[in-house]
Amino acid sequence: MISPETLVxxxxxxxxxxxxxxxxxxxxxxxxxxxxxxxxxxxxxYAFMFYILMAPDILLVYVPVAxxxxxxxxxxxxxxxxxxxxxxEE
Amino acid sequence: xxxxxxxxxxxxxxxxxxxMAAFTLYxxxxxxxxxxxxxxxxxxxxxxDLAAFLVVLAIFFRSPILIPTAIVLALWVYALDIYVAKYLxxxxxxx
Amino acid sequence: xxxxxGLDWVLVIIGEIMIAVGVISDLIAAIGLLRFPNFYVRxxxxxxxxxxxxxxxLIGAALVAAGADFLxxxxxxxxxxxxxxxxxxxxxxxxxxxxxxxxxxRSKAAVVQPKVVDHLEEDSRAPSPKEEGGEExxxxxxxxxxx
Numbered sequence: 001m002i003s004p005e006t007l008v009x010x011x012x013x014x015x016x017x018x019x020x021x022x023x024x025x026x027x028x029x030x031x032x033x034x035x036x037x038x039x040x041x042x043x044x045x046y047a048f049m050f051y052i053l054m055a056p057d058i059l060l061v062y063v064p065v066a067x068x069x070x071x072x073x074x075x076x077x078x079x080x081x082x083x084x085x086x087x088x089e090e
Numbered sequence: 091x092x093x094x095x096x097x098x099x100x101x102x103x104x105x106x107x108x109x110m111a112a113f114t115l116y117x118x119x120x121x122x123x124x125x126x127x128x129x130x131x132x133x134x135x136x137x138x139d140l141a142a143f144l145v146v147l148a149i150f151f152r153s154p155i156l157i158p159t160a161i162v163l164a165l166w167v168y169a170l171d172i173y174v175a176k177y178l179x180x181x182x183x184x185x
Numbered sequence: 186x187x188x189x190x191g192l193d194w195v196l197v198i199i200g201e202i203m204i205a206v207g208v209i210s211d212l213i214a215a216i217g218l219l220r221f222p223n224f225y226v227r228x229x230x231x232x233x234x235x236x237x238x239x240x241x242x243l244i245g246a247a248l249v250a251a252g253a254d255f256l257x258x259x260x261x262x263x264x265x266x267x268x269x270x271x272x273x274x275x276x277x278x279x280x281x282x283x284x285x286x287x288x289x290x291r292s293k294a295a296v297v298q299p300k301v302v303d304h305l306e307e308d309s310r311a312p313s314p315k316e317e318g319g320e321e322x323x324x325x326x327x328x329x330x331x332x
Contacts, residue, residue, distance in 0.1 A: 157266035171281035
């Protein structure tokens with residue numbers, strides 16, 4: 001029988017790995033729309049981490065900001081400017 | 091005859107690794123998806139399943155106060171879908 | 186307020202069967218989403234993951250929470266929240282997938298690979314002779330509506 005502490009730390013390790021890979025790819029990506037979506041993956045992993053650390057009040061604030069409003073604002077900004085970083089490739 | 095607590099908890103513990111494997115596979119597709127709609131579709135499916143998993147984990151932790159987070163998660167990921175769909179269509183219209 | 190004796194076991198067993206079905210189809214949907222060749226084929230796997238992988242285990246979790254005595258009096262809150270989430274996912278998941286597929290087809294972000302005939306692409310490419318006025322003009326208005 002797994003104790004809840006073991007469960008919490010194992011799931012935290014898996015989520016930390018997923019969010020780290022997502023953050024790295026979001027930093028290295030030149031297509032800004034894809035970078036926003038990788039950031040959404042990282043936000044989802046962090047939301048699950050907040051849940052499993054027993055902070056549902058922080059989760060209730062974090063999910064609308066990081067999954068809802070932040071990609072909306074960044075997508076509006078990309079629509080107004082340009083999609084690719086650097087600008088030499090269409 | 092009341093429901094034995096250990097039976098339910100053991101069942102949930104058995105389901106946990108399968109859920110984590112499914113989330114890892116969803117995240118792999120979301121991170122390597124060749125086009126934009128692939129990524130959004132993977133995030134979408136991953137988060138709906140995450141909402142189901144949060145409710146199952148609330149039974150595991152025996153704390154009913156954790157429930158409303160699943161509703162919030164499902165609603166806002168739908169909003170992300172609509173944002174990206176609207177972005178793609180507006181680009182197609184030549185704005 | 187209490188469930189009659191014996192009925193709570195029925196609720197818990199049915200709920201656990203539904204959660205097991207949801208978990209298995211969740212894994213199947215993840216494998217399918219990873220191995221299918223392109224976007225329009227992956228939509229099928231995503232549908233499995235949304236309805237069978239999220240709606241069914243949420244209803245099952247609601248039944249388990251309604252039957253499990255050890256959760257205390259607030260288990261009815263838990264069951265109600267699970268049912269609300271299930272109904273929301275049942276409505277929002279197909280709507281989001283449909284909007285995404287429509288946007289992907291119109292913006293040509295993904296190739297339509299196992300294709301026999303694509304009437305939607307032909308209709309959108311050849312714009313509106315006079316003979317099929319109603320739908321076409323409505324689509325024109327909807328397209329041009331946004332500045």
